Amino acid sequence: xxxxxxxxxxxxxxxxxxxxxxxxxxxxxxxxxxxxxxxxxxxxxxxxxxxxxxxxxxxxxxxxxxxxxxxxxxxxxxxxxxxxxxxxxxxxxxxxxxxxxxxxxxxxxxxxxxxxxxxxxxxxxxxxxxxxxxxxxxxxxxxxxxxxxxxxxxxxxxxxxxxxxxxxxxxxxxxxxxxxxxxxxxxxxxxxxxxxxxxxxxxxxxxxxxxxxxxxxxxxxxxxxxxxxxxxxxxxxxxxxxxxxxxxxxxxxxxxxxxxxxxxxxxxxxxxxxxxxxxxxxxxxxxxxxxxxxxxxxxxxxxxxxxxxxx
Amino acid sequence: xxxxxxxxxxxxxxxxxxxxxxxxxxxxxxxxxxxxxxxxxxxxxxxxxxxxxxxxxxxxxxxxxxxxxxxxxxxxxxxxxxxxxxxxxxxxxxxxxxxxxxxxxxxxxxxxxxxxxxxxxxxxxxxxxxxxxxxxxxxxxxxxxxxxxxxxxxxxxxxxxxxxxxxxxxxxxxxxxxxxxxxxxxxxxxxxxxxxxxxxxxxxxxxxxxxxxxxxxxxxxxxxxxxxxxxxxxxxxxxxxxxxxxxxxxxxxxxxxxxxxxxxxxxxxxxxxxxxxxxxxxxxxxxxxx
Numbered sequence: 001x002x003x004x005x006x007x008x009x010x011x012x013x014x015x016x017x018x019x020x021x022x023x024x025x026x027x028x029x030x031x032x033x034x035x036x037x038x039x040x041x042x043x044x045x046x047x048x049x050x051x052x053x054x055x056x057x058x059x060x061x062x063x064x065x066x067x068x069x070x071x072x073x074x075x076x077x078x079x080x081x082x083x084x085x086x087x088x089x090x091x092x093x094x095x096x097x098x099x100x101x102x103x104x105x106x107x108x109x110x111x112x113x114x115x116x117x118x119x120x121x122x123x124x125x126x127x128x129x130x131x132x133x134x135x136x137x138x139x140x141x142x143x144x145x146x147x148x149x150x151x152x153x154x155x156x157x158x159x160x161x162x163x164x165x166x167x168x169x170x171x172x173x174x175x176x177x178x179x180x181x182x183x184x185x186x187x188x189x190x191x192x193x194x195x196x197x198x199x200x201x202x203x204x205x206x207x208x209x210x211x212x213x214x215x216x217x218x219x220x221x222x223x224x225x226x227x228x229x230x231x232x233x234x235x236x237x238x239x240x241x242x243x244x245x246x247x248x249x250x251x252x253x254x255x256x257x258x259x260x261x262x263x264x265x266x267x268x269x270x271x272x273x274x275x276x277x278x279x280x281x282x283x284x285x286x287x288x289x290x291x292x293x294x295x296x297x298x299x300x301x302x303x304x305x306x307x308x309x310x311x
Numbered sequence: 312x313x314x315x316x317x318x319x320x321x322x323x324x325x326x327x328x329x330x331x332x333x334x335x336x337x338x339x340x341x342x343x344x345x346x347x348x349x350x351x352x353x354x355x356x357x358x359x360x361x362x363x364x365x366x367x368x369x370x371x372x373x374x375x376x377x378x379x380x381x382x383x384x385x386x387x388x389x390x391x392x393x394x395x396x397x398x399x400x401x402x403x404x405x406x407x408x409x410x411x412x413x414x415x416x417x418x419x420x421x422x423x424x425x426x427x428x429x430x431x432x433x434x435x436x437x438x439x440x441x442x443x444x445x446x447x448x449x450x451x452x453x454x455x456x457x458x459x460x461x462x463x464x465x466x467x468x469x470x471x472x473x474x475x476x477x478x479x480x481x482x483x484x485x486x487x488x489x490x491x492x493x494x495x496x497x498x499x500x501x502x503x504x505x506x507x508x509x510x511x512x513x514x515x516x517x518x519x520x521x522x523x524x525x526x527x528x529x530x531x532x533x534x535x536x537x538x539x540x541x542x543x544x545x546x547x548x549x550x551x552x553x554x555x556x557x558x559x560x561x562x563x564x565x566x567x568x569x570x571x572x573x574x575x576x577x578x579x580x581x582x583x584x585x586x587x588x589x590x591x592x593x594x595x596x597x598x599x600x601x
Contacts, residue, residue, distance in 0.1 A: 020503050024419025027412050031472025039449035117344045123582045126532035127553040128571035132354050135564050141370050143353045235442050238534055247558045261444050268448050278448055285445045
């Protein structure tokens with residue numbers, strides 16, 4: 001039966017059902033139009049205007065985008081900071097959480113306690129966490145440098161030294177990789193036991209088993225984590241705002257923590273250059289979309305879906 | 312021992328190797344646990360020290376004398392009572408609105424057939440890819456035109472219109488509940504509203520708890536929203552309050568740590584009460600995304 005015929009035969013009952021379906025999803029439809037689609041269209045339009053909310057909005061063509069690329073050194077600085085952070089943090093946190101998950105997937109008494117301890121740091125977030133890490137990273141008497149000192153090495157000045165500010169934030173992120181770890185753990189536990197048994201009979205060692213069974217089996221989760229991590233890392237903002245060493249100059253020292261979103265935030269809410277801020281937002285949006293699509297396309301070569309293409 | 316055969320020795324060897332491996336793993340797990348817990352201990356210890364002890368070098372691992380008054384002073388100096396109350400209010404509205412709207416919407420996507428349903432659902436999944444900062448500024452402009460800036464409305468109203476990730480999570484859960492239950496309810500004359508409220512929400516309790524916890528955590532730690540929309544000190548939430556407290560109390564680490572610990576405590580308590588659900592939430596989401 002073709003669908004047109006089916007539709008014509010849609011009875012009273014089905015029409016009532018369909019109406020109710022729309023009622024149930026209508027909050028989302030309204031929310032999508034008002035809080036997502038509308039703002040997206042408006043911000044695209046506004047990025048071509050000179051706009052400060054109070055006075056009138058005037059069309060200035062691509063001037064905001066030209067300013068961005070040719071007249072705003074902080075655009076490049078903040079882009080560099082963000083890329084530096086993304087390149088450093090995404091592989092390290094991915095490896096870190098995967099490593100912890102593999103360790104937690106062994107059969108050892110007391111594993112429940114270890115899982116709790118490993119997961120605990122990741123539930124802590126917000127300003128309190130940043131204040132804690134600012135104390136831990138204090139040069140000299142801070143815990144991190146005290147621990148480094150045990151090995152006879154003088155720790156860097158972390159948040160005071162522009163060279164070390166971004167590694168300091170990555171260190172903090174590594175401390176709280178528990179969320180990703182739990183996802184990997186769940187997917188590790190879904191790997192069929194028979195695969196390991198079969199390969200053991202064939203004489204494969206633990207490292208071979210890891211690369212040839214474990215990794216292929218968890219690639220879908222790896223891809224998901226990679227994409228969400230990448231999108232998340234590009235949006236880093238709060239760390240730069242709260243952990244800068246001068247409250248009155250967010251992103252300090254020497255703009256080393258001026259991340260892209262922080263730059264955009266300051267343009268929008270400190271100097272009310274809204275049109276320009278929205279041009280910045282769209283630039284980053286395009287970068288994120290391109291990277292996400294590239295990731296999806298590349299995933300064909302390394303992501304393994306059980307049973308062919310049942311994604 | 313000497314009577315063992317060659318193959319017996321092989322297994323013996325393998326067993327010792329395995330035992331050695333497990334011992335190394337156990338030691339590594341203990342080592343990492345200590346490294347992960349030290350920052351928290353450092354925080355607790357600092358919050359109980361005197362300022363002179365904090366400044367002394369080398370640092371002490373245990374406070375020489377316990378200064379409980381740091382907590383009292385931070386609480387009163389930092390206006391923590393007010394901020395906590397504000398944060399609780401925002402979190403409560405957040406949890407209620409998210410649970411109601413997301414289960415409602417997810418029911419429509421999971422259990423009612425209507426034309427275009429799959430298109431709408433795909434669009435919804437697509438919105439998860441949109442970074443929040445692209446809509447942040449236009450939303451601010453919109454709320455300022457509504458004259459909502461300076462009130463809690465921008466922080467609470469959007470919660471009633473669904474959040475893609477949570478709808479997705481709940482929908483996956485609803486999908487696993489058999490349709491026969493709904494059919495049976497309908498035969499008994501129950502409406503979809505009744506089925507959603509009286510059958511689906513109770514059955515989906517684990518998933519509902521997961522999104523409630525997620526929302527609570529999110530509202531408790533929300534910084535950017537209040538930073539943009541709230542300009543009166545009496546309306547600050549804990550995150551903004553803590554940030555301004557930090558501005559006034561630079562290097563007063565004992566107060567800052569006491570304050571930070573108090574701000575983290577509810578989330579830590581929640582974690583220990585609902586540990587099972589934290590882990591389950593991850594399982595639900597990984598099972599659907601994998």
